[in-house]
Structures are given as C-alpha cells and as structure tokens.
Amino acid sequence: MNSLWLSHFTATSSIGRGLGQTLAALHQRRAGLTPCAFDTVDLETFIGEVAGVDEVQLPAHLADYDCRNNRLALLGLMQDGFADAVHAAIAKYGAQRIGVFLGTSTSGILQTELAYRHRDATTGAFPADFIYGTTHNTFSVADFTRHYFGLSGPAVVVSSACSSSAKVFASARRMMAAGLIDAALVGGVDSLCLTTLYGFNSLGLISEQACRPFDAQRNGISIGEAAAFALLERTPEYLDADAVLLLGTGESSDAYHMSSPHPEGLGARMAMQDALKMAGLKPADIDYINLHGTATQSNDAAEGKAVTAIFGAGTLCSSTKGATGHTLGAAGGVEAVICALALQHGLLPAGLNTRQLDPTLDLDYLLENREQPVKHVLSNSFGFGGTNCSLIFGRADNS
Amino acid sequence: MILTAYIEGIGLLGPGLDNWPDSQAVLAGQAPYQPHKTVLPPPALLPAAERRRSGAIVKLTLATGLEAISAAGLDAASLPSVFSSSGGDGENCHAICEMLASDDRQISPTRFHNSVHNAAAGYWSIATGAMTTSSVLCAFDACFGAGLLEAITQVVVDNTHSVLLACDTSYPEPLYSARPIPDAFGIALVLAPQRSAQALAQISVSLTDASADRLDDAALESLRRAIPAARGLPLLRAIALGQDRHVVLDYLDNTRLDVAITLC
Numbered sequence: 001m002n003s004l005w006l007s008h009f010t011a012t013s014s015i016g017r018g019l020g021q022t023l024a025a026l027h028q029r030r031a032g033l034t035p036c037a038f039d040t041v042d043l044e045t046f047i048g049e050v051a052g053v054d055e056v057q058l059p060a061h062l063a064d065y066d067c068r069n070n071r072l073a074l075l076g077l078m079q080d081g082f083a084d085a086v087h088a089a090i091a092k093y094g095a096q097r098i099g100v101f102l103g104t105s106t107s108g109i110l111q112t113e114l115a116y117r118h119r120d121a122t123t124g125a126f127p128a129d130f131i132y133g134t135t136h137n138t139f140s141v142a143d144f145t146r147h148y149f150g151l152s153g154p155a156v157v158v159s160s161a162c163s164s165s166a167k168v169f170a171s172a173r174r175m176m177a178a179g180l181i182d183a184a185l186v187g188g189v190d191s192l193c194l195t196t197l198y199g200f201n202s203l204g205l206i207s208e209q210a211c212r213p214f215d216a217q218r219n220g221i222s223i224g225e226a227a228a229f230a231l232l233e234r235t236p237e238y239l240d241a242d243a244v245l246l247l248g249t250g251e252s253s254d255a256y257h258m259s260s261p262h263p264e265g266l267g268a269r270m271a272m273q274d275a276l277k278m279a280g281l282k283p284a285d286i287d288y289i290n291l292h293g294t295a296t297q298s299n300d301a302a303e304g305k306a307v308t309a310i311f312g313a314g315t316l317c318s319s320t321k322g323a324t325g326h327t328l329g330a331a332g333g334v335e336a337v338i339c340a341l342a343l344q345h346g347l348l349p350a351g352l353n354t355r356q357l358d359p360t361l362d363l364d365y366l367l368e369n370r371e372q373p374v375k376h377v378l379s380n381s382f383g384f385g386g387t388n389c390s391l392i393f394g395r396a397d398n399s
Numbered sequence: 400m401i402l403t404a405y406i407e408g409i410g411l412l413g414p415g416l417d418n419w420p421d422s423q424a425v426l427a428g429q430a431p432y433q434p435h436k437t438v439l440p441p442p443a444l445l446p447a448a449e450r451r452r453s454g455a456i457v458k459l460t461l462a463t464g465l466e467a468i469s470a471a472g473l474d475a476a477s478l479p480s481v482f483s484s485s486g487g488d489g490e491n492c493h494a495i496c497e498m499l500a501s502d503d504r505q506i507s508p509t510r511f512h513n514s515v516h517n518a519a520a521g522y523w524s525i526a527t528g529a530m531t532t533s534s535v536l537c538a539f540d541a542c543f544g545a546g547l548l549e550a551i552t553q554v555v556v557d558n559t560h561s562v563l564l565a566c567d568t569s570y571p572e573p574l575y576s577a578r579p580i581p582d583a584f585g586i587a588l589v590l591a592p593q594r595s596a597q598a599l600a601q602i603s604v605s606l607t608d609a610s611a612d613r614l615d616d617a618a619l620e621s622l623r624r625a626i627p628a629a630r631g632l633p634l635l636r637a638i639a640l641g642q643d644r645h646v647v648l649d650y651l652d653n654t655r656l657d658v659a660i661t662l663c
Contacts, residue, residue: 042504096606096654105515112492112574116500124573132577137486138516138537152653154606156545159516160535171534174552179400180606194499199511251532255476255524258449259512267530384512385521387533 001278003245004173004232006393008085010076011337013226013324014048018079023341026349029369031323033210033222033353038192039110043201046210048224048325049192050075058144065144067108067135069191073144076189076227085231086149089183099181100155101172102142103164103188105329105383107157108135110193141189153181159329161383162292164188165228166332166391170249172232187229188333196223196328203259205296211326212353213293213319214300214365221294224325228333230340241397244340247376248279254386260298261382265306268292271388272310272378279392281376283311286392288348290335290379293319294326303380304361318366322352332381336391339377343395346373401605404554405598405663408471410463410587411635413437414622418466419635425619426632426639432618437583444526452509453522454488455568459585460519461526464564467587471597473560475527478589479553481563482520483536483546485627486578488513489570519566542567543586543631544650551604554590563588565628584626586635598663600638607657611649623649634658 010018014032015025025032033046056071077083089098115130134140142157154175158167165188172184200206200221207220235245252274254267261268276283289311292303300319307317320338327334342348348370357365375398379391409419415434416422424430439458442450444465460482468475486492491513498506512518517535524533534553538545543565550563566585570578591598612633614620623629630649637644637660648656 109492109496112496113499116496119500119573126573126577130577132574133539137539137578139485139539139541143539146651152651154545154548154654155538155541155651156549157537158535159537160520160533161515161517167534170532171549171552174556175548177556178402178552180402180548180552194504195495195506195511195514198499198504198506199495199514202506202511203508253520253524253530253533255528255530257525258452258518258521259508270530383517384515385517385535386524387517387520387535 001173001248003235003247004176005235005239006230006244006246006340007233008082009230009337009340010080010082011226011228011334012050012076012079013327013334014050014224015323023345025323026347029350029352031210031352033325041194041197043197044208045206046222047192048222050225062144062147064131064134065140067111069104069108069141069189070144072191072225072227073141073189076229082229086185089231090149093182095150096152097182098151099153099172099175099184100142100146100151101158101168101184101186102145103158103168103329103332104138104141104190105159105161105164106190106193106195107138107140109195111135113194160387161385162328162331163381163383163387163389164329164332166381166389167251169246169391170251170389173249184232185229186232188330189227190327190329191225207295210353211295211322213295213322213351214358214361215354216356216358218295218297218300220296222325224327226324226327226330226334228330228337230336239396242344243396244343245394245396247394248275248392250274250278250390252388256386259384261302263302265302267386267388268303268306268382269309271390275378275390275392281392286315286376286378287374288342288377289315289317290339290377291317291319292380292382293321295321304363308362313362314364316348316364316366316370318349318351320349322354332389335379339379339393342377343374343393346371401603402551402555403601403603404551404590404592405594406588406600406602407591407597408467408589410466412459412463413584413629414582423639426636428615432616434618439583445522449522449525452513454491454513455583456484456488456519456566457522459566459568459583460523460564463566463585463587464523464562467589468562471589473589476529478529478560478562479531480533481546481550481561482533483542483565485537485539485542485567487516488518489568489574493571493574540627541651542627544648544656547604547656550590554592558592560589560591563590565631567626567628581625584628586628586631594663600663601661603659605657607647607655608653609647609655611655612646
C-alpha cells in the first residue's frame with residue numbers, strides 16, 4: 001500500500017488527557033485502574049475511568065448529542081491541538097474532502113439505560129428529553145464529530161466490538177486510495193456503561209483485580225473508557241524523521257464462535273500476516289507488538305500462540321491494557337497512539353500488573369520498560385464475533 | 400471521483416417483498432405492491448446452538464446475503480463482506496436495558512454477545528465459514544449509502560468481490576417511539592471489480608449534493624423513508640425497469656450518492 005501519514009494524533013484515557021500525560025504515565029508505569037464506583041454498579045472489579053467526563057459541555061447547537069460518549073469524544077478532540085489540526089485540514093482540502101471513520105462498541109447506550117430507569121409508571125414511555133438518534137445510536141459519535149467540525153465528506157462508525165477503532169484505519173485507507181477523500185479523521189470513543197460491565201460479568205470475563213494480561217493467574221478484563229483520534233493524510237515527499245506512518249492493515253474473521261477466539265488464533269494469524277504483506281515487511285522487521293492482551297484466559301492463550309507462530313519467541317511485546325483497562329471499541333485507537341509514541345520516543349512500554357508470565361506461552365513479554373530505537377511496530381485488536389485487525393506503523397526515516 | 404463495480408447478485412427481503420425475482424415486477428410498477436409483515440426464514444445454515452440464539456437481524460442478514468451470493472454463483476466463504484445496519488438487534492437491546500433497570504441486573508451471556516453491532520457478521524462467518532474481512536458499519540439513516548461506499552471501495556481498491564448486507568430490524572416499545580422502524584428490511588448486493596457473465600449491471604458511484612430520488616408508488620416511497628436499508632430501493636427499481644438510468648440515493652444530510660446504472 002501507499003503509506004499514510006498520521007499528521008496529528010491524540011489519546012485520552014484513564015492514564016491521562018493527551019499525549020504528554022499518556023507518555024508520562026507509560027514512562028512511570030502508572031496504571032489508571034481503580035475499584036469500580038461507576039454509577040450504581042455493584043460489581044467487584046476495577047475500571048479505567050476518565051476523570052471529568054461529565055463536566056464537559058457540548059456546544060449549545062449540538063445539545064441533542066449530549067451523552068457520556070460524546071462528552072468524552074469532545075474532551076479527546078480538545079487535547080494536543082487536535083481540533084485545530086482538523087480545522088487546518090479543512091482549510092487545506094475542503095470540508096467535503098475529509099472523511100470521518102470512528103469506532104465504538106456501545107456509543108451512548110448509557111443514555112438509554114438511564115431512560116429505562118425513568119419510564120412513565122403508567123404508559124412505560126421514556127422521559128420527554130430522551131433522544132435516541134443523537135445519543136444511543138451507534139453512529140452518534142461520528143455524526144457529532146462531523147457536525148462539530150462542519151465536515152460534509154463520507155462519515156461512518158465502524159462497530160465490530162473490540163476491533164472497531166483499528167478497523168477504521170483500514171476503511172479510511174481504502175477510501176483515500178479510491179480518491180474519494182484527501183484526509184481522514186479516524187479513531188475510537190467508548191465510554192463506561194452498564195451493558196458492558198454486567199455483560200462481561202455474565203460471561204465470567206471481568207477480573208475482581210486490576211487486569212493482568214499474559215499472567216499465569218490472569219482471570220479477566222478491567223473495562224476502561226477512552227477517546228483516541230488520528231488525522232491521516234497522504235505521505236508527503238519530505239517529512240520529519242520521527243513522523244509516524246501507517247504501513248499496513250490486515251483484517252480477518254475467525255468463523256468460530258461469538259464470544260471465544262479461535263483456540264489456535266488462526267484468524268489473528270491471518271490478520272497479522274496480511275498486515276505484514278501489505279507493509280512489505282518480514283516478521284523480523286517488527287521491533288514491538290502491542291498485543292490485544294485482554295487478560296482473559298482464552299484471548300491471551302490464542303493470541304500468544306498466533307504471535308509465536310509468526311514471530312517466534314524473540315519479538316518484544318506487551319499489552320498496555322494493564323494500564324488503560326480494555327477500552328473496547330476505543331482500544332485499537334488508543335493502542336495505535338501508544339504505538340506512535342513508542343516510535344517517536346523509543347519507548348517500549350512494559351505490561352503492568354503481570355507478576356508471573358504464563359509459562360505455557362513463548363513470548364518475549366516486557367515486564368520492564370525498554371528504551372531503544374524503534375522502527376516498526378504492530379498493534380493487534382480482536383473482538384467478539386471473531387473479528388480481527390492488525391495495524392503496522394513505522395517511522396518516516398525507516399519506511 | 401467515480402467508482403465503478405458490477406452487480407452480480409441481489410438479495411431482497413422486506414414487507415411485501417419476499418425475494419428479488421418476485422419483487423422485480425412490483426418495483427417496476429408492473430404488479431401492485433401489497434405490503435405484509437416481513438417473513439424471516441429460519442437460519443438453516445447455522446449450527447443448532449447458534450440457530451437458537453440468533454435474532455431477527457441474523458435471520459434477515461443470512462436470507463438476503465445467501466440469496467445474492469447464490470444468484471451470483473459464488474462461495475460465501477471466499478467473499479469479503481460489508482454489514483451496514485442502523486441499530487442491530489432491537490429486541491435484544493430492549494431486553495438488556497429492561498434488566499439493567501430492574502433489581503436483577505444479571506443479563507444472560509447470550510443476550511450480551513448478541514448485543515454487539517457485529518453480531519450478524521459473527522453469525523454470518525460461523526454459518527458460511529468466511530474467514531475474510533468484514534466491515535461492520537453504522538450510519539443511522541445513512542446506512543445504505545455508507546455500506547455501498549465501503550463495499551465499492553473494497554472492490555475498486557483491493558480488486559476483489561465484496562458482498563454488501565444492508566439490514567434493519569424494528570425496536571419494540573418504548574424504543575420504537577424513539578426510533579420508529581416499522582419492520583425488517585434488507586438488501587444484499589454482490590459486487591465485482593470486473594464484468595463477467597454473471598454481471599447484471601454496471602454501477603458508477605460518486606458523491607453529489609443533489610436530492611435523493613423518490614419512488615412513484617406511495618407505499619414503496621413510505622417504506623424507503625421509514626427504513627434506512629430501504630434507501631437503496633431506487634437502485635433496485637432501476638435494475639427492475641431494465642433500462643440504463645441515473646439515480647440519486649439518500650446518504651448523509653448534506654451528501655448523497657449519484658449512481659449511474661448500465662445494464663449488462
């Protein structure tokens with residue numbers, strides 16, 4: 001593929017608002033997970049909650065979009081001068097030549113969950129101020145974003161559970177290659193809600209501790225929330241040495257089970273191989289893998305086998321979900337930004353909370369931070385329904 | 400920028416529209432449109448356990464997708480896919496939200512995994528054995544246009560066949576009052592990068608700010624407006640009429656799709 005330039009990017013999660021706080025947290029090995037005190041949730045678990053989301057005020061003309069997910073989206077867009085970069089791109093390319101591709105799994109469903117608590121006792125009707133289309137509907141965050149910036153190009157939400165905001169890079173790549181747009185606002189936003197907390201609990205997949213990816217004693221995920229964005233543009237002839245490029249995408253389906261990965265990680269393998277092929281790279285060219293690494297028994301076992309099958313045991317890797325929690329539909333976007341920081345700052349982040357690595361898996365899993373030059377990284381995102389996506393990023397001076 | 404692909408197979412299921420062959424005369428205005436509630440066939444291709452767990456959106460997706468792929472004479476396992484739906488499984492969403500508002504919040508694991516927007520895509524891959532890529536999209540009322548754009552960019556850029564599955568199902572009350580989708584409706588299209596003996600029509604798609612075409616028949620027009628996936632009906636009507644035509648399909652509030660249709 002022709003590489004694409006991540007001309008601007010930003011992430012807001014429980015470990016920090018924007019790149020500065022996120023990088024500092026990674027350097028300091030600081031996790032954002034705390035015992036769950038969200039809403040009325042009575043589950044014993046840890047969550048990665050973003051502070052101050054409910055204080056965010058949407059502009060008055062977009063008040064219909066008001067919900068936790070869009071507040072978090074706006075908080076994220078305000079960091080690192082990202083909104084200014086979008087305005088500059090509009091001036092350069094035109095509002096109709098910029099696409100919006102955002103991932104989310106649950107969008108603003110919390111708004112509907114709350115409305116169900118306040119139904120009319122006689123008629124069962126929702127409170128009068130409930131608006132479905134601009135809050136709960138899965139498209140809401142992309143629609144909010146395009147209206148916030150006044151964009152009129154193609155816009156869509158990708159909602160394939162926990163691969164959503166990795167797959168937006170693949171959809172944007174195709175639409176840019178087709179010539180329909182000149183730039184793409186990609187990313188993911190997912191926010192805390194009862195559906196995912198009680199849903200993952202029903203499957204026995206949430207841990208009562210802060211999650212421990214790839215630990216021998218791992219016992220489930222910690223749910224987090226996040227907003228992450230990147231602006232993709234065609235790679236110009238001259239770039240700074242540390243500019244970050246999207247080099248390859250790989251997508252596949254397990255065709256196996258709705259909520260369990262293929263036990264040998266067959267679909268995951270296909271996604272990683274396709275990304276390498278598109279990037280024109282060999283496994284040995286990858287310096288670091290940001291694993292999906294949810295800390296469920298089945299994901300980490302299947303992903304570990306898939307990684308070893310392609311890379312052997314010698315490629316440095318970690319899951320950063322011990323820091324951020326599993327931000328579900330935002331995870332691919334957050335981890336793409338962490339990969340970009342790894343490339344620019346030569347920082348390979350350790351996996352947090354992991355005490356004893358699963359001895360049945362043959363991986364070079366980072367338990368301590370490593371600082372070294374980094375040329376190419378791969379990020380994995382997998383999800384319910386057996387959806388898989390791998391992304392490869394590289395530095396401009398090595399690509 | 401104009402993107403061109405070839406339609407090799409069509410699947411259609413909705414109120415009073417039982418399949419593509421039987422619906423052509425209705426869409427062409429040669430037979431009366433007689434709406435009745437959409438009849439969803441059981442998903443025979445799914446293993447028994449998954450069949451029991453699958454909701455209306457899964458049945459609708461399988462029925463329309465398999466109709467289109469069978470007409471194209473292709474193997475579903477080999478096809479990349481694009482699923483576009485404005486809301487997923489409404490009954491399931493209602494059941495979860497009701498439980499979460501009650502004293503007993505222990506929703507069932509099946510309810511939860513059926514709640515993901517890509518549930519139909521997951522069941523589809525299990526039923527067909529397709530390990531290919533699958534884009535799962537939502538664009539509220541713009542779902543048909545968003546799906547068509549995603550599928551045609553797959554076809555053009557990656558030089559591959561792709562199957563588009565645009566499907567919507569209704570919500571029960573009280574969600575129905577907030578999102579009044581009256582019935583299940585789906586369109587599936589198999590798109591190909593090159594013309595073949597199977598090709599029914601060439602389509603050339605570009606963005607436009609012209610207004611979306613309406614359907615002459617009042618009942619069909621009300622269907623087009625009521626269900627996002629039915630915004631693709633003017634394309635199917637043009638093919639049913641058997642003439643080369645231009646149609647404008649609804650998409651976003653300020654952007655529509657111009658589709659030039661040349662019959663093969």
